[in-house]
Amino acid sequence: MADTDFLRLDDTQLDPEEKLVRDSTREWVEKEFMPRLQEHVRQDGSFPMDLVPQLGELGMFGANLEGYGCAGMNNVAYGLLMQELERGDSGLRSFASVQGSLCMYPIHAYGSEEQKSRWLPGMATGELIGCFGLTEPDFGSFVTGMRTRAERRGDNWVLQGTKRWITNGSIADLAIIWALTEEGVRGFVVETDRQGFEARDIKGKFSLRASVTSELFLQDVEIPNDNLLAGVTGFRGPLSCLTQARYGISWGALGAAMACYEEAVGYAKDRTVQGGALASKQLVQEKLVFMLTEITKGQLLSLQLGRLKDRGIMEPTMVSMAKRNNVDIALRVARDARDILGANGIVDDYQAMRHMVNLETVRTYEGTHDIHTLILGEHITGLRAL
Numbered sequence: 018m019a020d021t022d023f024l025r026l027d028d029t030q031l032d033p034e035e036k037l038v039r040d041s042t043r044e045w046v047e048k049e050f051m052p053r054l055q056e057h058v059r060q061d062g063s064f065p066m067d068l069v070p071q072l073g074e075l076g077m078f079g080a081n082l083e084g085y086g087c088a089g090m091n092n093v094a095y096g097l098l099m100q101e102l103e104r105g106d107s108g109l110r111s112f113a114s115v116q117g118s119l120c121m122y123p124i125h126a127y128g129s130e131e132q133k134s135r136w137l138p139g140m141a142t143g144e145l146i147g148c149f150g151l152t153e154p155d156f157g158s159f160v161t162g163m164r165t166r167a168e169r170r171g172d173n174w175v176l177q178g179t180k181r182w183i184t185n186g187s188i189a190d191l192a193i194i195w196a197l198t199e200e201g202v203r204g205f206v207v208e209t210d211r212q213g214f215e216a217r218d219i220k221g222k223f224s225l226r227a228s229v230t231s232e233l234f235l236q237d238v239e240i241p242n243d244n245l246l247a248g249v250t251g252f253r254g255p256l257s258c259l260t261q262a263r264y265g266i267s268w269g270a271l272g273a274a275m276a277c278y279e280e281a282v283g284y285a286k287d288r289t290v291q292g293g294a295l296a297s298k299q300l301v302q303e304k305l306v307f308m309l310t311e312i313t314k315g316q317l318l319s320l321q322l323g324r325l326k327d328r329g330i331m332e333p334t335m336v337s338m339a340k341r342n343n344v345d346i347a348l349r350v351a352r353d354a355r356d357i358l359g360a361n362g363i364v365d366d367y368q369a370m371r372h373m374v375n376l377e378t379v380r381t382y383e384g385t386h387d388i389h390t391l392i393l394g395e396h397i398t399g400l401r402a403l
């Protein structure tokens with residue numbers, strides 16, 4: 018296998034526990050997940066749900082959270098976990114990111130003790146699946162236009178609205194729904210068997226096919242006040258969840274890039290053109306050099322971000338830079354790898370094109386590439402272009 022540890026981070030930067038998490042996750046993905054992937058990619062919009070208990074048992078849900086059955090690993094180990102899941106497929110990493118960063122994190126950060134004990138242990142094992150409802154049909158990048166409303170009715174809240182592009186929507190037991198109230202945006206835990214809640218899957222996706230994506234309809238859904246995440250008001254709530262998930266994505270994208278790079282190196286060495294290995298050609302070598310250089314730079318970015326996160330001094334703008342850069346380079350790596358594979362690159366016996374089209378989604382969700390550009394532009398200039 019081609020070595021992606023060019024700067025010897027293994028020996029100099031990672032501790033034994035971090036390496037153990039990475040290596041054991043890689044082994045599980047190769048042994049259990051990869052043999053199942055193709056059937057789900059071909060089906061369009063499904064996930065091997067029978068593997069979920071194993072993911073829970075291995076501590077992959079909410080892995081960087083403390084207590085309530087969570088693994089409590091540090092943020093570099095957590096990042097390496099995301100890297101290895103996405104080395105398999107972005108759909109697998111999305112499943113874990115949504116469950117951990119977007120659903121368990123807000124309950125952990127903003128929920129009452131009673132809410133944490135009620136939901137988190139079951140989510141850690143995978144017995145309870147969550148989804149995160151922020152995006153709406155008419156509002157993606159600018160959720161400030163949100164139309165979903167929650168109104169007080171006695172001791173209860175009544176929710177009304179539509180959420181779209183929601184990962185795991187139709188297979189979730191709980192939905193974290195962000196809705197406008199008189200006090201501003203609030204987060205609610207909505208059990209999906211409540212009357213008035215409906216989820217319909219979005220079909221025909223070219224990207225993230227081994228993942229369920231749904232539209233959620235909430236029509237007069239009544240929930241008790243006990244389901245309100247009382248610890249946060251305003252867009253700070255959902256944005257803080259996105260910061261957690263984007264951090265994981267910065268690592269995950271590198272996993273996809275590594276898979277493509279390794280495949281391209283192996284293929285170029287084996288393939289003979291004009292009497293020599295494809296890998297001996299200068300133009301091919303230039304592509305491989307670009308891939309390894311960008312992967313290495315991305316590793317340094319995510320690693321430093323993880324160390325800062327562990328010290329509690331990671332800033333959202335830093336996460337914007339890492340998400341924006343690492344997804345962008347991963348997509349370019351995947352495209353170059355696909356190119357090196359020639360015609361073989363377009364069939365699903367090889368990985369590059371699947372990663373490439375997956376990464377188109379990853380470029381769009383969790384803040385598009387251009388939105389992160391504008392966030393960083395404002396950070397540099399002090400002038401808001403958004």
Ligand SMILES: Cc1cc2nc3c(=O)[nH]c(=O)nc-3n(C[C@H](O)[C@H](O)[C@H](O)COP(=O)(O)OP(=O)(O)OC[C@H]3O[C@@H](n4cnc5c(N)ncnc54)[C@H](O)[C@@H]3O)c2cc1C
Nearest residue numbers: 149150151152157158182183184378381382383385387388
């Ligand atoms: C497979 C998949 C899974 C998803 N899962 C979830 C989920 O679980 N939960 C959830 O809430 N959401 C989810 N999303 C939604 C995702 O977060 C949104 O698609 C994303 O925020 C972009 O919103 P949009 O699609 O409405 O695009 P838009 O906001 O309409 O943007 C379209 C284009 O315009 C650009 N643009 C927008 N505004 C500006 C501007 N001011 N200046 C310059 N360019 C601009 C954008 O960069 C983009 O290129 C998912 C999406 C996909 C595809």
